[in-house]
Amino acid sequence: MYYKEIYILVYFAANIFEHLYMQEKLTVIYIISDRRSGSTLLENMLSKSREILSVGELAMLKGHIYKEGPGELWNWNCSCGKPVMQCEFWSKVLKGIYDDNFETKITWQYKSVQLLLSSFTSINSKSTLQKLINTKRNKQTVQVLNEVYKALGNISDKKFIVDSSKDPIQALAITKCVDINVKLIWLTRDLRAITFSKLKRWKQNKRSDKKPLETLIDSFRYKKVCNAVIKNVGEKNTIKISYEALAEKPQQQLDNICAKFGLADYQAPEYMELNNDHTIAGTPGRFEKKVIAADNSWKDFYKQHAMLNALGKVFNAL
Numbered sequence: 001m002y003y004k005e006i007y008i009l010v011y012f013a014a015n016i017f018e019h020l021y022m023q024e025k026l027t028v029i030y031i032i033s034d035r036r037s038g039s040t041l042l043e044n045m046l047s048k049s050r051e052i053l054s055v056g057e058l059a060m061l062k063g064h065i066y067k068e069g070p071g072e073l074w075n076w077n078c079s080c081g082k083p084v085m086q087c088e089f090w091s092k093v094l095k096g097i098y099d100d101n102f103e104t105k106i107t108w109q110y111k112s113v114q115l116l117l118s119s120f121t122s123i124n125s126k127s128t129l130q131k132l133i134n135t136k137r138n139k140q141t142v143q144v145l146n147e148v149y150k151a152l153g154n155i156s157d158k159k160f161i162v163d164s165s166k167d168p169i170q171a172l173a174i175t176k177c178v179d180i181n182v183k184l185i186w187l188t189r190d191l192r193a194i195t196f197s198k199l200k201r202w203k204q205n206k207r208s209d210k211k212p213l214e215t216l217i218d219s220f221r222y223k224k225v226c227n228a229v230i231k232n233v234g235e236k237n238t239i240k241i242s243y244e245a246l247a248e249k250p251q252q253q254l255d256n257i258c259a260k261f262g263l264a265d266y267q268a269p270e271y272m273e274l275n276n277d278h279t280i281a282g283t284p285g286r287f288e289k290k291v292i293a294a295d296n297s298w299k300d301f302y303k304q305h306a307m308l309n310a311l312g313k314v315f316n317a318l
């Protein structure tokens with residue numbers, strides 16, 4: 001009987017300890033989405049909570065330091081206008097972390113057939129996804145990211161960090177960071193809108209000659225990968241939000257996110273604007289102050305593309 005009582009006591013003590021420890025851990029709210037889906041808008045809206053520090057797309061941090069990859073339009077500077085290593089915020093964060101092995105981007109083969117199939121059927125999706133993130137290089141990256149998140153928490157003194165890196169596999173990988181809790185927001189958007197917006201952006205940048213159908217199919221595949229990751233992480237730590245609902249009823253959607261992840265409610269902003277932010281990457285339009293409203297400029301395009309429109313509707317439903 002005596003042993004039994006000790007056992008119960010130890011059991012409760014362990015539970016309380018675990019509870020306190022989990023409470024104290026920094027929480028990273030990671031936004032999963034395709035490109036051109038409003039992730040910068042959501043990131044900016046979340047940054048208005050006093051409990052949150054938003055850092056933009058952390059996966060792009062190394063690229064911004066080296067001035068490589070996406071970011072040329074703003075010369076890979078922090079949103080404060082300074083190069084990352086000269087920015088007062090990031091230079092503090094990176095002190096003692098930045099070295100020759102510094103890497104912030106998880107790498108994976110987008111068109112991995114196995115991954116694609118598994119995300120459609122859910123058979124073996126767990127082991128396939130784990131295989132993708134468990135490479136030697138990715139494991140090292142996870143360790144670096146863990147240190148960066150910790151430093152972000154210490155320097156900002158915030159309990160929540162928002163990372164809008166978008167990449168679903170990166171999201172799954174950071175669930176392996178030992179010192180943080182990870183919550184995921186999957187921001188979806190009508191695939192027809194995503195396709196139109198990608199094509200428009202590529203045309204402006206003269207970067208890609210992908211056709212509309214190919215772009216729509218690619219966007220659908222990407223959605224399936226996001227879905228597989230969300231399933232893998234589980235309902236408790238994930239929430240799905242649509243861009244359309246966010247732009248039309250921002251307060252309602254922010255309230256849903258706050259309730260789900262234990263944040264205090266706060267007033268939704270009317271404008272998307274940067275205020276003393278030190279964010280990495282994001283949509284090129286983020287430097288202008290803009291009223292928050294749904295962008296429906298894609299709809300006219302589909303009046304001339306009936307088949308694509310129909311296929312897009314089917315893909316949306318799947």
Ligand SMILES: [Zn+2]
Binds near residue numbers: 078082088089279
């Ligand atoms: Zn800065």
